Amino acid sequence: MTPVQPLLEVRGLTKRYLGLTAVDDLSYALETGSVVGLIGPNGSGKSTSIDCMSGFQAADRGQWFLDGRELTGLAPHRIARAGLTRTFQTVRAYDELTLLENLCVAAQENDGVSWMQALLRGKTLRGADAAARARGLELLATVGLANYADAPAAILSYGQRKLLAIAASMMPKPRLVVLDEPVAGVNQTMVRHIEEVIRKLNAEGVTLLIVEHNVDFIMSLCSRVIVLESGSKIADGPPGLIRSDPRVLAAYLGNKRAAELDAGNG
Amino acid sequence: MNAISVRALAFVIGLMVLFAIPKLTGNEYVLALGISFAALSVLSGGLNLVYGYTGLLSFAQVGFFGIGSYTAALLVTEQNWSLWSGVAAGGALATAVGMVIGYSSLRLSRHAFAIVSLSFALLCMIVARDWVSLTRGAMGIPGLPAPTINLPGGMRWRIAQPADFYYLLLGFAVFAHALIYGVVTSRLGRAMRAIKLNEPLAQSQGINPLAYKLLAIALSALLAGMVGGLFVFYLTIVDPSIFDFYYTETMLIMVIIGGPGSFWGVLASSAVLTAVPDLLRFTTDLRMVLYGVVLIAAMLLFPGGLGGWLHRRRVARWRQPRVAP
Amino acid sequence: MRPRGRSVDLNFYAQLLLNGIVIGVIYALIAMGLSLIFGVLEIVNFAHGEFYMLGAMCAYFLTVNWGFGYWPAVLIVTAVAISLGCVLYEALLGSLRGESFERSILLTLGLSMVLQNGAVFLFTTTPKMMATGLSYSNIIVGELRLPLSRLYALGLGLAAFAALYLTLYRTRVGKAMRGVAQNRDAALMVGIDPRAVSRLAVAIGIGLSGLAGAALAPVYAVHPLMGFSFVFKAFAIIIIGGLGNVSGAAIAAVMLGILESLVGGFLPLVMVDALAFISMIAVLLLRPQGLFGRGVRV
Ligand SMILES: Nc1ncnc2c1ncn2[C@@H]1O[C@H](COP(=O)(O)OP(=O)(O)O)[C@@H](O)[C@H]1O
Ligand SMILES: [Mg+2]
Numbered sequence: 001m002t003p004v005q006p007l008l009e010v011r012g013l014t015k016r017y018l019g020l021t022a023v024d025d026l027s028y029a030l031e032t033g034s035v036v037g038l039i040g041p042n043g044s045g046k047s048t049s050i051d052c053m054s055g056f057q058a059a060d061r062g063q064w065f066l067d068g069r070e071l072t073g074l075a076p077h078r079i080a081r082a083g084l085t086r087t088f089q090t091v092r093a094y095d096e097l098t099l100l101e102n103l104c105v106a107a108q109e110n111d112g113v114s115w116m117q118a119l120l121r122g123k124t125l126r127g128a129d130a131a132a133r134a135r136g137l138e139l140l141a142t143v144g145l146a147n148y149a150d151a152p153a154a155i156l157s158y159g160q161r162k163l164l165a166i167a168a169s170m171m172p173k174p175r176l177v178v179l180d181e182p183v184a185g186v187n188q189t190m191v192r193h194i195e196e197v198i199r200k201l202n203a204e205g206v207t208l209l210i211v212e213h214n215v216d217f218i219m220s221l222c223s224r225v226i227v228l229e230s231g232s233k234i235a236d237g238p239p240g241l242i243r244s245d246p247r248v249l250a251a252y253l254g255n256k257r258a259a260e261l262d263a264g265n266g
Numbered sequence: 267m268n269a270i271s272v273r274a275l276a277f278v279i280g281l282m283v284l285f286a287i288p289k290l291t292g293n294e295y296v297l298a299l300g301i302s303f304a305a306l307s308v309l310s311g312g313l314n315l316v317y318g319y320t321g322l323l324s325f326a327q328v329g330f331f332g333i334g335s336y337t338a339a340l341l342v343t344e345q346n347w348s349l350w351s352g353v354a355a356g357g358a359l360a361t362a363v364g365m366v367i368g369y370s371s372l373r374l375s376r377h378a379f380a381i382v383s384l385s386f387a388l389l390c391m392i393v394a395r396d397w398v399s400l401t402r403g404a405m406g407i408p409g410l411p412a413p414t415i416n417l418p419g420g421m422r423w424r425i426a427q428p429a430d431f432y433y434l435l436l437g438f439a440v441f442a443h444a445l446i447y448g449v450v451t452s453r454l455g456r457a458m459r460a461i462k463l464n465e466p467l468a469q470s471q472g473i474n475p476l477a478y479k480l481l482a483i484a485l486s487a488l489l490a491g492m493v494g495g496l497f498v499f500y501l502t503i504v505d506p507s508i509f510d511f512y513y514t515e516t517m518l519i520m521v522i523i524g525g526p527g528s529f530w531g532v533l534a535s536s537a538v539l540t541a542v543p544d545l546l547r548f549t550t551d552l553r554m555v556l557y558g559v560v561l562i563a564a565m566l567l568f569p570g571g572l573g574g575w576l577h578r579r580r581v582a583r584w585r586q587p588r589v590a591p
Numbered sequence: 592m593r594p595r596g597r598s599v600d601l602n603f604y605a606q607l608l609l610n611g612i613v614i615g616v617i618y619a620l621i622a623m624g625l626s627l628i629f630g631v632l633e634i635v636n637f638a639h640g641e642f643y644m645l646g647a648m649c650a651y652f653l654t655v656n657w658g659f660g661y662w663p664a665v666l667i668v669t670a671v672a673i674s675l676g677c678v679l680y681e682a683l684l685g686s687l688r689g690e691s692f693e694r695s696i697l698l699t700l701g702l703s704m705v706l707q708n709g710a711v712f713l714f715t716t717t718p719k720m721m722a723t724g725l726s727y728s729n730i731i732v733g734e735l736r737l738p739l740s741r742l743y744a745l746g747l748g749l750a751a752f753a754a755l756y757l758t759l760y761r762t763r764v765g766k767a768m769r770g771v772a773q774n775r776d777a778a779l780m781v782g783i784d785p786r787a788v789s790r791l792a793v794a795i796g797i798g799l800s801g802l803a804g805a806a807l808a809p810v811y812a813v814h815p816l817m818g819f820s821f822v823f824k825a826f827a828i829i830i831i832g833g834l835g836n837v838s839g840a841a842i843a844a845v846m847l848g849i850l851e852s853l854v855g856g857f858l859p860l861v862m863v864d865a866l867a868f869i870s871m872i873a874v875l876l877l878r879p880q881g882l883f884g885r886g887v888r889v
Contacts, residue, residue: 041530054470076469085470092467095461096577105460108453115481118453129453150582152577172472323693370872374879377834381695381826382634382871388823389868397861421669511819515704522697551712558704565698 007032007207008176013062015052023207024231035202038211040228045087046211051180055079055085060124068256081173087165095154103136106171139167143197143211178209183217222243299541304435307536308442308493310520312486315446318526320482321462326383327490327519329390330360331510335493335498349413353495359483360491361440368483389429391509405507413499414494431500442489519557522564525572605735607856613741615848616748620803622828622840624796630835631771631792634695638703640822642797646804651721651813665805672801676794710815740809748805764791805856827867831874
């Protein structure tokens, strides 16, 4: 068997803030088509690690590759264009743009239309715009926001904003999507809805890395879970094994999530 | 007829009326107001592109305007360049300077950009006053000759009468606004708004904020520099007062009142704010005091401006309970 | 004035150096206040130069029209400026919150327009000379002629710097101020009242500006536009020193004052004017966070 090249490979990622090591020598690889969870107690470095990977924070050490192409040290927009998109823990949207505009913006740097073509409004532009609109409407239908395509994003509820952000992260047809806490703070119905959306998108071939607090959500959705504690990886494997891993239980001990893990186990 | 063609018709008629004004009235005061409007609206339109659409508060516009003025005046009078090449050189120099300012400060923050752009504008005035060997200092260069333009067919248009300047500046303003309109209604303008609304989100979607910010700065600098180069021959003198803060304050008020990020709003407020204070014969100091008060009141009472108000109305409309199916 | 061709004597340099230090200390008074306000409130006070102008104007009227002496005038102006700072905070700046950087600029710009053009309207742009006995007194040291007014300005500047240092390091609220400037959220969490801290920062900043105006009134001509040309250097200085870094601003200010004075001794005036701006651009290109980085430090 020849080893398949992983879609994402992270080697030795390290990020320090004045005396505090937020991410400590983190390494892992993701296979194409998988849905992988990244969990860990609050402050364990999950967001910081994806901020580094997506270029929003400068890593102190480490390298990372998408499809064998090195992304280390690139600016955020270059990493996005290379095919790695992300959502933010503090959910972000363009409040004054319509939902459809929110999505079309997200695709416009990846469709090869130059500034000149955009200004002269020729055939290339019209084709690209039509394609973006079609894809935008399709994604809005997938996340269940099609009725609001022409509404400003400001009208959306918190959970709906998370859905919009997920849809936007899919617009440029990325290779890998990283979702930072896609269901934190949303109600149970919405959690199930978001879970459905993620399954659907994965079925269409998107690889996802999901950062979450909600252990149940991760356990039911992911084929593999990576666990961080104080910036280091302490476990990596299928959900079943993670649930019984002593180090993971210890990390969550004294935390009410230990109970959650047990409950899920039983 | 649908709404779009009604608007297009109104627009064409409006333009025809504007261009017919010198034929309808020989009144030089009306023409002078029209010339001021043409020049100021290009400045406010450029500022709107940079601030209203891209979110960068720039004080450098008056610097670009003055650099264009000095460059064109010096090249045409001392080097015998033609009007258009002088004006183009003024625009090009303003653009180059704008890129240097933008590139150096934007890598730090938009705070730095605001500060650097203001310092730049003040520096321009001082340099114009003190670099006597180039600019002839505080006295400036008076008596600029009436420029001539070679028209197709071997005709020469000597721009000497107010009506000539009116046509020239209005024509340029139409060109400038068409360019700005083309940009802001394109996907480039959409990316600029995205950067203004949420820069990290835009970055995460592959948008390079620095590139779009520099584009906005470059375009506004080009237009401000060129309109400066044309306007200066109407003034017939260029001196350090071309960099006067008066222009900065005027164009800022035009953008704030018209609504940052609103193309037609800023165009309309430019027209009103050119005409009204002039008709009321305010002295410049008093006008500036009033503008200052308006600015403070606008920031305290309507922080979102016209755009914010329209946005809130749109949101409220969408939030209204829909009729049940 | 400018020795050319023959050997430049030491006294000439010493004179330039002294002038440079005096002007640098005055730049520092203005720039430190600007930087402190930015560090604590994240507001760039575009009206800062106007308070310098008002300080000079007030000192002029107090001495020339009302017969006050130099020192009482300086004291009164500083006290008035500090109170004005409190009023400014309560009336205008206190209502700004969060992501309102552009708004704060436009607000203070509006204030600057009102103050500056109001002063033009009331007093015209004619420069006024505050011709008191002080303006013409000199101290002779060896072959050096030291104008007393400049020495007083220097002394005042150094005293103000010492007072600011003591406030920031020896008082509770001063420490809180440094805390907020270094880490806003953390400082808010330990229960510092952000309004009290911000108000004090604005009061100190405006107070320093007024003091600078009063101190320099006998040195330069007083007129409504004087703040304008001065403050653009202060902006350059706070970028060179590192935005929000108060002592960085002080050091950059003195360096700029000395450099300008030396350059002015030999090169055309326009080079002096451009020095601050060119240094700022160079710093931005080579070391964007400023020579001394961010944060209130002394
Ligand atoms: N900008 C920052 N400056 C200093 N410390 C930070 C910063 N961002 C995060 N941290 C620290 O890094 C650690 C990891 O944070 P984070 O990645 O947000 O954790 P998680 O997303 O797993 O909850 C925390 O201890 C946090 O306090
Ligand atoms: Mg997090």
